[in-house]
Structure formats: C-alpha cells, structure tokens
Amino acid sequence: MNKTLFFIVAWLGLSFCAVHAAEMGADEAAQKASHMAYYQGKDGRSSVTMVVTDAQGRTRERQMTILRFNIQDNGDQKYYVYFYKPNDVKGMSYIVWKHPDRDDDRWLYLPALDLVRRIAASDKRSSFAGTNFLYEDVSGRSITLDAHEMLPGDEKYYVLKNTPKDKAQVEFSYYKTWIDKNNFIPVKAEYYDKEGKPYRTIEVLEVKDIQGHPTIVKMKAADLNSGAFTVAEFSDVSYDVGINDDIFTERYLRNPPSQWIKG
Amino acid sequence: MKLMRRPFAIWIVACLAWAATGELASAEWQALGGFMEEAFGYRAGDDNLTKHKSFDMAEQRLQLKDQYTFDGEGLLSRWRSVLRFKGDFTVDEYFAGETDFELREANISLTPASFMDIKAGRQVLTWGTGDYLFINDVFPKDYESFYIGRDDEYLKKPSDAVKLSFYPKAVNIDFIVIPYFTPNTMPEGQRLSFFDSFEGGIAGRSSDRFLVSPAWQPENFEYAGRFYRNFSNTEAAVYLYSGFDKIARSYKDEAAHQLYYERQDVFGASLRGPFAGGIGNIEGGYFYSPEDPKGDNRLIQNSMAKFMVGYEKDLGHDLKIGFQYFYEQTLDYGAYRAALLPQDFFWDEYYHLLTQRITKLFRNQTVAVSFFNFYSPSDQDGYVRFSVSYDMTDQWKIVMGANIPWGQGEQTTFAQMKKDKNIYVRLRYSF
Numbered sequence: 001m002n003k004t005l006f007f008i009v010a011w012l013g014l015s016f017c018a019v020h021a022a023e024m025g026a027d028e029a030a031q032k033a034s035h036m037a038y039y040q041g042k043d044g045r046s047s048v049t050m051v052v053t054d055a056q057g058r059t060r061e062r063q064m065t066i067l068r069f070n071i072q073d074n075g076d077q078k079y080y081v082y083f084y085k086p087n088d089v090k091g092m093s094y095i096v097w098k099h100p101d102r103d104d105d106r107w108l109y110l111p112a113l114d115l116v117r118r119i120a121a122s123d124k125r126s127s128f129a130g131t132n133f134l135y136e137d138v139s140g141r142s143i144t145l146d147a148h149e150m151l152p153g154d155e156k157y158y159v160l161k162n163t164p165k166d167k168a169q170v171e172f173s174y175y176k177t178w179i180d181k182n183n184f185i186p187v188k189a190e191y192y193d194k195e196g197k198p199y200r201t202i203e204v205l206e207v208k209d210i211q212g213h214p215t216i217v218k219m220k221a222a223d224l225n226s227g228a229f230t231v232a233e234f235s236d237v238s239y240d241v242g243i244n245d246d247i248f249t250e251r252y253l254r255n256p257p258s259q260w261i262k263g
Numbered sequence: 264m265k266l267m268r269r270p271f272a273i274w275i276v277a278c279l280a281w282a283a284t285g286e287l288a289s290a291e292w293q294a295l296g297g298f299m300e301e302a303f304g305y306r307a308g309d310d311n312l313t314k315h316k317s318f319d320m321a322e323q324r325l326q327l328k329d330q331y332t333f334d335g336e337g338l339l340s341r342w343r344s345v346l347r348f349k350g351d352f353t354v355d356e357y358f359a360g361e362t363d364f365e366l367r368e369a370n371i372s373l374t375p376a377s378f379m380d381i382k383a384g385r386q387v388l389t390w391g392t393g394d395y396l397f398i399n400d401v402f403p404k405d406y407e408s409f410y411i412g413r414d415d416e417y418l419k420k421p422s423d424a425v426k427l428s429f430y431p432k433a434v435n436i437d438f439i440v441i442p443y444f445t446p447n448t449m450p451e452g453q454r455l456s457f458f459d460s461f462e463g464g465i466a467g468r469s470s471d472r473f474l475v476s477p478a479w480q481p482e483n484f485e486y487a488g489r490f491y492r493n494f495s496n497t498e499a500a501v502y503l504y505s506g507f508d509k510i511a512r513s514y515k516d517e518a519a520h521q522l523y524y525e526r527q528d529v530f531g532a533s534l535r536g537p538f539a540g541g542i543g544n545i546e547g548g549y550f551y552s553p554e555d556p557k558g559d560n561r562l563i564q565n566s567m568a569k570f571m572v573g574y575e576k577d578l579g580h581d582l583k584i585g586f587q588y589f590y591e592q593t594l595d596y597g598a599y600r601a602a603l604l605p606q607d608f609f610w611d612e613y614y615h616l617l618t619q620r621i622t623k624l625f626r627n628q629t630v631a632v633s634f635f636n637f638y639s640p641s642d643q644d645g646y647v648r649f650s651v652s653y654d655m656t657d658q659w660k661i662v663m664g665a666n667i668p669w670g671q672g673e674q675t676t677f678a679q680m681k682k683d684k685n686i687y688v689r690l691r692y693s694f
Binding site: 052114251 | 285372374389414416418535537540581611629658660694
C-alpha cells in the first residue's frame, strides 16, 4: 500500500515536472536568461573589446577590463570598468553599484584631474561609452521592469515578448528575446518602436564553455535605422577569481586592483 | 625652475635608484602614450594692456606619459608598486616660441599593507564636491589655463607631496604632506589683464607686483587631511588643512609692491549623494587666518566662512544639467573696515555666486556641447564658458570654445577679467 502510494506520488510529481518543463513560464525563462547573461559565478572578470562601425563605415575602438561581483543572485551587483582605449581615456575607471529596484550609484575617476566624480545616472538607456550598447545591455535590465509573455517558439528557442511596465522610462514599446532552450542563454533581442517596427537588435555571435559556464564571448548591437553597429568581444573570461566587495570603492578607483587589471 | 625642484628631484632619484637595484623585473614599461596638440586663442575683447592684442594663446604641446608596474619577487612588487610619469613639452608662440617642459606627474604608488597606500612624488591632488568651485580642495590651480581655454586637465597643477592613505573599517583617511609650496597660477598681466590694487585698476604688462612664496623650510610644510566614509550611498567627508593661501592676497611690503601667501588653516566637511532623482552635494569650510586672527590688520586676509550646495541631474538622451550656489563671508568684517586707510580698496563682506551647467552629447557621444555659467548677484559680474568638442576619430579631436568674463566694476572676480574674452580652437592627436 505504502509502495503504491509512493509510486502514485512520484508519478504525479514527475508528470508535474514534465508539464512544468513543457510549459516554462515566461517569468521563469526571463529570470533564467538574466542569470545566464549577467549573474553566473560569484564574480567574474573579462577583457572587452568593442568596435563601433558607424553608418559611413568608419570604426572606433573601445577596450576595457570589466570586473563583476554579485551581492545577490538576480539582484544587486557591483561592476568595475577600467578603460584602455581610446587613448585619450586610458586609465579612466568606473564603478557601478547596480540596484535593480532603483537608480544605480556610479562613480567615474578621471586620472588627469585626479577627480572622483559622482555620476547622476537615472538614464540607464543611454549609450555605453559611445557604442551601440546601452548601460542596461552591459549590466542587465531588471526583469521586474517588464511584463513577460511567452510567444510560440521552436524546438531550439523560447521566444519572449517583454513589455515595459513604465513606458515613459524607455524608448521602445516592447522587445522580443530568443532564449536557447538548452542553456537559457538569451541569443537575440529585437526592440520595437512605437509603430511596432524593429529598430534595434542585439545578437549573440559566439558562446563558449568557460569553467562549466556557457558564456557569451561575442555579441553585436545594431541600430537598424542608421546602419551603425557595435561588435563586442570578451576574452580572458574567468569566474570566481576571488574579487571582493572592497575594490568597488574610491581607493581602487584611484589605484586599479593590479591582480586583475594591468595598467 | 619649473622643471626640477629639489625636493621632487630627490624623490625621483631615490625611487629610480631603488628600482634599478634589481627590482626591475619581468614587467615592462607600458607603451608610451600621450598626445600632440595645437591651440590658438583669439582675443575677442579690446585688451591693449597685454603683450599681444590679437591673441592670448598660440602653442604646441606634446604630452608623454608612461607607467611601470613592478612585477616580480621583490619588495616593490609585493607592495604592488607603480611608477607613473607624465610630462608636457610646449612651444609657446605667445612668448616668442619659448620652449618649456612641465613635469605633471612623477610618482610612485605603494601598498605596503592591506590597509594602507602611499603615493609619493609629483602628483595632482583633488578632493571635495564642487564643479569648478572649490572650498576644501585647497590644492594649486592654474586659472590662466582656465581662462584661455586649455583643457580642464590644466586647471589642476601638480604638487610635490607624499600622500598616505589608510583604510580601517570605520573611516578612510588621507594624510598629505606637501614640503614644497606651489601657488595658483593667476593672471599676471602679460597674457591676461587683471585688477592690480597697486595700479588702482585693471593692469596688464605694466603690473610690477612681486609675489613672495614661503621659503622652503620644515616650518612651511603644508599638511592636509581627509576623513571620509559612506553612509549607505551618501559620501561624507571631513577635511583639515594647514598651509598657505594659494593666492597672494596679503601685503608684504606695500611700497615695494610685494604681496605674499599668508598662512591659512581650513576646517571643512561635505556630503554628496542621490537627491531628488539626481546627485546633490553640500560643502562648507572655515578658513582661519592665523596671521590676522582678529581681522584688524588691513594688510592681511581675514578669516572666512565658505559654503556651497549643488545639484546635478541626468535628463536622459545624454543631457545633463547642474546648478550650484556658493556663499562666502569675510569674518571680523567690522575690524577689517575699521582698520582700512581712506585710499584702500576693500572687499565686500558677503559674496554670492550661482553656476549653471548644461552638457549635451550628440552623434554617439562623439560631439559634446558644454555651457557653464558663473553669475554673482552680489558682485554683478559673471563668466560664460562655452565649448563644442568633436571626436573625429579615436585619435583626432577638435575643440572650439569661448571664454566670456564680464562685469560692472573692475575689482571683482570676473569683472577684472572682462578684457580677457577669447575664442579658442584646439586640435589634438592622441596616441
């Protein structure tokens, strides 16, 4: 009797899981995708090269090291960005205390002036360092800011329609994301304007396995109206390198932590 | 003797000697960086007092910078030491092609313990919360560069100093010893005209003032300290300073037209943090004048109180605005006025200043338009700074701008500069 009951419960449980997997909730998919794109490991380090190609085909290059530290999974994080290129900003460093539920705290250090400037940063949808990526693309858009809706996908991807809860804060009316069913990496995002026309895309061009984490190592942001685009490549990616909270302070803005950042 | 002053030279020689004795391990100097710049400033006012009537800036500049990170088994490597060097070679056509070299940075940073950093040598020092306004930032400035339109970098002059920083849990501490006094670079008549009390009005080349710096001796070392920490996301700081006024405001010898940098002690504090959807800041300081504690010596600057409050907001679409209010009060004003002689020029008790900033970026942040306005309702004067910069490529940048000081009288901060209006252009190649 007990055995029978156990099997019944187990069977019910398994089928519940199976049904659940088949009907992955939109919120859950969005949350897993956000985790894979921005929160893997306890911390992370990577070297980033961004090449901006404008509508006339001219290119500009940005080169930096980014350090990341999770305070809370899918919650608060801290970022440290050190710029190598272009030459006129070499040595500039930048700290973000990311808060999904309110304005981030940001500080910028300008070495030529020895100045630590507090940045008024209410607009997370402005260009990151003059590229086609936005601040929110670099540090992640909080999943609570959008309503997520599952659209019919295919055997490889979940497709989500994400509609902002506060339309006044953003320039898009909604965006779609394609999420890999195998590893929950968001491989593509397409942004739609008020007329429902796509005007901006972000595409993942390459994913690599690093320390057991599927990791985006190459991606492209394109402005469909102007034809300008930016390709970002991530190299020397490593997770759990032992970054601690201390380095996201004025001390390390002025003196970049040399174990992770080579001047 | 801009090039090498003694205390500084000693530091560098010591550092290099130490480095050379086996510590220069596997790491290498990073590739030399810097820029070349051509700058021209057209004089937009009717200034016939200065050396050249038609222009106030015509110069070529080559900046070179490099750094060396120690990376081996030695002590300096374990202390994560970094040598930094930055220097500017200039050819100044304003002074008939005079060449110069200004060493802007030459210092070594060390972390001898996890709770401590040291930075020794020539370095730019800054702290405080203002935007082009300074209370507790008592470190030397170059206002001549500011008024003729050089890059903001040149507003800050380097100091020869040792900076010790401590990071215990409760509060961070900076302690700075500045053995060699560096004054502000102020308009002195050759390039920019200004109010000269000995001449009784705006003076140019005819100015024959002599500014006396404190002698280099241990009693004249300057000391500056800052205690700071965050309370949640608000930054709080307390500042202390004992040294000298960076502007020669006191009279050494009236007959010989000698001014000097009187002693000054400053006690101040500031707060900065998120406020009303932007960043708010508030800062104050008490400037004690130990050589004239009662304020009754007409030749020496009185003690003062200074205060400012500011707000900056990001309106989105790469548009930022900022506002500041600055207040200054001369203390013991009654004693000062009572001590004045009938022919003396004198200063008001209260000073009010408002500033506005608008910065907007265009074309993927390659074009920056910046407008900064100073306006003093108490002095009825002001100063408009306007600039447009364009990053043509990652290497080439062009900046055009205007500096427009104006005012009713001849004596106040900006009114005395009213003949120094200019329009400038700078072309820079970075490498």
